[in-house]
Structures are given as C-alpha cells and as structure tokens.
Amino acid sequence: MSLVSPDSPLHSSNSDDFAAIIEAELQSGSDSSGSSPNEETGDEGYESEDSELDRSKRRRVEHSGTVEEIQSSASVEEKAVTSSSVNECEHPGSFGGICFVCGQKLEESGVAFGYIHKGIRLDPEEVARLRDSDMRFLVRRRKLCLVLDLDHTLLNSTTLMHMTPEEDYLRSRAHSLQDVSGGSLFLLEFMHMMTKLRPFVRSFLSEASEMFELYIYTMGDRPYARQMAKLLDPKGEYFGDRIISRDDGTVKHQKSLDIVLGQENVVLILDDSENAWPKHKDNLILMERYHFFASSCQQFGHNFKSLSQLKSDESETDGALATVLKVLKRVHGLFFEGINDDNLSDRDVRLALKEVRKEILKGCKIVFSRVIPTHCKPASHHLWKMAEQLGATCSGDVDPSVTHVVATDVGTEKSRWAMKEKKFLVHPGWIEAANFLWQKQDEDNFPIEQPKKQ
Template identity: 40%
Template structure:
C-alpha cells in the first residue's frame, strides 16, 4: 500500500517522535510514486533518496540537508526542517523543565577493553563497576549509573562517540538496558559528518542555547567549546593510582551532577528569551577562582594561564602584596621563601587543573609543591 500524502503532511506540531512513528509504519521504505514529476521542493524530509512529502526520488540526495541515520536509517532533514524540529524539541523539553545533555563515552563515562586486553589488567568480574559484553570488558566510572538516573530528570540525554555504531549500541546496553535514558539518541562515527575528527551539535535536535556537553576531549568540539564541560579523563590502569583512589572516594560524576544542577536551576530562574546555558556556564566557571591573584612565572604552559583566567583568577609574573597564590615554585627558591614569609598559598599547578575539572576551588593544603620539582 502506498503512502498517503496527507499522512506525511508537514505539521507544525509534528516533532521527532511523531515523525519516527510515521516512518515506522513503512518498514520497507517509502514507495516511490509512479506519477509524473511534481513541482515539490522537497521541503522537509528525505528517506533513502525519496521525498517524504511527494514520494518522488530527488536528484540532489547526496547534497540534500543532513543525515540523521541514528534516528532512522537513511533519514535526511532539510536545514529548515532541522531548525523547526530543534525549536519544537527544545520547546517541549523546556515545558518539562529539561535541557539537553550530550555525553561522550570513553574517558568520560567509562574505560573499555577489547577482547584479550582485560585479563592483563586483573579486572574482577565481581566488581559492580566491571561489566562484560560481547567479549569486551567495560570499567564504569564510579557513580555513572546513579549519575544517568539523576541527570535524566533534568536533561534529555544523547550518547555521542567517535567509535562505531555497533560499539555505541553495545555500550548503551550496559548504561541503559531498558532504553529509558537515550532511546534512539545514540550517535556514532557512522552518523557523524566529520568522521573521526570532530563532533557537531548539528546532529542534536535542540537549540544550542539549551545544550551542555560532557567530554574529556575538547579538540573534537572546536566549534562548540562554550557548551562543553571538560571532563577529567577516566583511565583504568590495573594498578591503583592516586587519581583512582581520589575518584573512588569522591566520584567526579557526583561533583559534575552538582554543577549541572546549579546551571539547570539558574537557567530556569532566568526570563524566557534571555536564557542561555553557555552564558550561565561561563558565569559559574568564572567564579571558581575569583579573588585569587596567581603568581605563575614558573608555569610555562600558556594554556594553564588561560584556564586560570577563565576560572576567574588574576595571573601575574611579578611578586607583589596582592598575590594570594604562588604556583609551582620550587622549594628553597627566592620566590618560594618570599611566599612562606608573606604567608601566601604555595600550590602545585594541579590545583588549577583539578579546579578546572571540578569547577570549584580546592583546599590549597592538598596541592603543596614537591621538594624537588616545580612541575612546569
């Protein structure tokens, strides 16, 4: 039976769920019309080269719109339809007091090991944070399942990986076996227009002003850094490191959940029309080291200077009475001795790095410089 044109009409209220429901009525694809070519401009949706509206094959299927095969295989949306669905999707989520959250997989939520590698690391299958599936062994980041449950109350969530589609779906079975958190919102490199090089919010059907990203790799989000909350990479080595001990005692995802709750609350306190998570995230971040005047002459990494400034700190390379912290000064040096005499905070550069991951000022006594290294 052919597709009735009225069934496929473009309705202002038709969102992604309704669109997918309609498409699922035709498991063998849209039947191509045998009538003479129409004057249809193919305004919204194309499935495997067939216009969703007029059921004619289109000539420019390779350059038409953007592909959303993660939602429905062969689905392409025109740019105007993407804009409409983003607006409608965000409007629906906002009415439910929800924003959008894009989650990277590896290094952010877990560390996975292909068949054969896990045995070398001594992973215990009795550990609640160790899962096995299809020969792979997956080490979950502490608190990840609780994080997903609580975050889902505030966000519509996406998984986004530069791994393969089969890998992404395998991981989703571990993180979301019932499909309640992500449903079909699982994006892989097979869906990504930039392959394995970059990620894009173009594939997220929500307004960018309502989207936050959690990822341990900022380079793949070069065009969307304002949406990014940078995660400390989660790496399991098999030998317990100080980072692993710290994270076990104070799960990073627990701290990030608090941060997300803060931004979410601030967002819905703003007036409609003025709300943007990017501005709010920047504001929250800029308060982390506010009031800290950091002497960073010994820090040669210019990126760390930028990080400190983004966290609200003031950086300098000259000692004066306004300095509050001396960063990575070697013990016994003139600078170090001055700091001791003036009762200033003397800290390792990790104090800034960790503050950047946790978005909070950390106890300076936990980051005193070592005896022999200024750790540039």
C-alpha cells in the same frame, strides 16, 4: 546576570506534511499516561520502553509510514499534483530517497540522521526549524540537552587480550548480563571485552535525565554503542534512540552537534576529550578520564597503575560524576532563572556554563613565578587564561592582595615572598585540577618539591 546570546535567530520553514508531523510530535509529546510495547531500535537488538514523555525520533518517522508506504502514496500524489507544484517544493527532507512533502525522488542531499532511522536525510533549513521547535518543547518541560561520551567518561572498556595478569581476578567478579541493572562490571565474551561502569553513573543518569534530554555520542562503532547503552540504560528510559556512533558522524575522527536535534544554545557536552569537539568547545564540560583498566593507562602513555591493578575505584560520593552533576544542576538553574516565553531565544547555556566556571576560583589573586616563558605574553599563556576563566585575578607583581603564588621552584624571589608573607605557594597543577574537577582544590595537595641536596 545576562544569558543573552548575540546570535540566536529563530528558524522557520514552509514545509508541511511529514515535517509538520514531526513538529506536532515535538510540541505535544506523549501526553497519555500509558506505555507502549518495547520495540527494537537497531540491528543489534537494543530494546527501549516508551515513557510518558519519550520523544523517540524513530517513532516520529515511522508514524508517517514505511518507505514502501511513502513510495506508494507518493505515486498516487504525483498523479494529483501539477509539475509546477512539484518544482515549487523546497524538499525539506527525504525518507528512502523520497521527498516528505511532494513524493518526488531525490538525489542524496542534506544531513543523514541514520541513528534515528536508516534512510532519513534532512535539509539544513529543516533541521534548524525542528531544532527551534524542539527547544521550545524542551524548555516548556524545563529541560536542556546533554550529550554524553562513553569511554573514559561514563565507563571504561578493554579487550580481553589486553588484560594484564594482575587483572585476572576481575573475571570472577563480573556481574550477570541477565540483569545488568544492579551491576557495574561486565564480561562481554561475545565481544571479546570487559566493561566497567564508572561509580555513581546510574544515579547520575537518573538525576541528569530530570534536567536534560540525554544523548550518547561515541567514537565507537554502532554495535558497541548500543551494547554500552544496554548496560547503562537497560530499560531504555534515558536515551531512547539518541545513540550516536562514529558510523553516524559527518566528520571523520571528530564529533559535531550537526546531527543532534537540539539548538546549540541549549546543549551541553560531557566528554574527556576537548579535541573531539573543535567547533563546540564552549558547550563542553571536560571530564577527568576514568582509567579503570591497565590498557586505558597505556593508551594515554601513563606510567601509573590503573584502578583495577590497585584493586580500588573512584568514590561514589566525591568522584567525577558526582562532582559534575553539581555543575549541571547549577548551570540548569542559571539557565531557567526567571525564564518565560518572551525571553526564550535570549538564553544560552554556554553563557551559564561560563558563569559557573567563574565561581571556582573567585576571590583568588594569582601571581606566576617562572612558570610562563619569558618570550610569552603572560595574558596569552594557557594557565593565565585558565585561571581567569575560573574566576581568579592574575597579576605580574606581588602585593598584599595576592593570595597564591604559582611556581615550580621554591627558590625564586616570589616564592620566598609567598612563604614569608604566609601566602599559598602551589604547583601549576593546582589550577589544572580545579579546571578538570570543577572545584577549588586543597592547596596542601599541590606543594612544590624542595630541590634535592647534592
């Protein structure tokens, strides 16, 4: 199997100084076995502990000095360099409005990386160079990047004012905020909200962190993002400073990998919304939404009761996170299969993801019966394309090799043929469920309802 990317150029830059420090940090990591003291990573007070291989982006920046120190050293450097050398500087980035290399004051330009440290901006070419260096560092550790959404993916939150009377019992079941490591339901009165962590999330993060460098990327604001990170990662061992909120995004109401320091061919995304990632759908693993609170169901117009109202929850062993962890392990294994330094640039996690998806309905041959409108070209219909992406073969006619007939009416000719020939006759939801849950579903759970007798 080939995971070769048709467009995976390696980037380079002539910048030295601060950018070289970052690259050195990326390549060497923290090789000592000791640990560093905790340090604050934001105004909200989210604390993280350095692990042996933690590559905290803020520490790379602060390693070069504070804004004031840079300004001071830049002033000295300006006296020692000629104007021609300043003009020749490519200005790979700035910190506090000052070029990393030449110390010249710059107008605001480049991409802001405020979640790493306020005031950092990098030129696109420098971002590309750092991503290339970052990729080589990660792959040497047999790691990829995984960007994780929060709401409806890892957890579910609601404001206290939107809780229903049926959910009042939850207040007495909330876990203490003094030690969140063993809890899953939290009453955050200072934020006027309650949060429920998705079952299996702690095991998921622990196992995923062995294969991926983890990011949080949420449409929530920065205080919310950091508070949720405290609940998910109280020791700061999984995310470090890689906590991106809507305050850090470059496009309103959308998410993008432009502020993630990982090359696109090594980044996977886990999110419940495909619309949030219009430019990166090939990197996306779409998650089944977690609707624990009633307000969550109402938000998406569902008329069924939430898990809290049913006093139930997802399964730890068979739930969405446990299922997607298996997908991540399979993709990770395919990416690193036979890899070496010579073919590093040829690998693409998006191609590995497509290969895993094709295994889901492999061996199935599907015929649609009155599901695709007559005016629509069958091969362009979303269900037809979805089935093929899942590895199934689609056909317009029945024959002995057909395994499934997808329909909504048992009275059609093809439906009757399926029942006569003892083929699977399933509702279209069977394909959609396989797509969301990343595994073939039991056909008996997707029957076609018999028409009501008049």
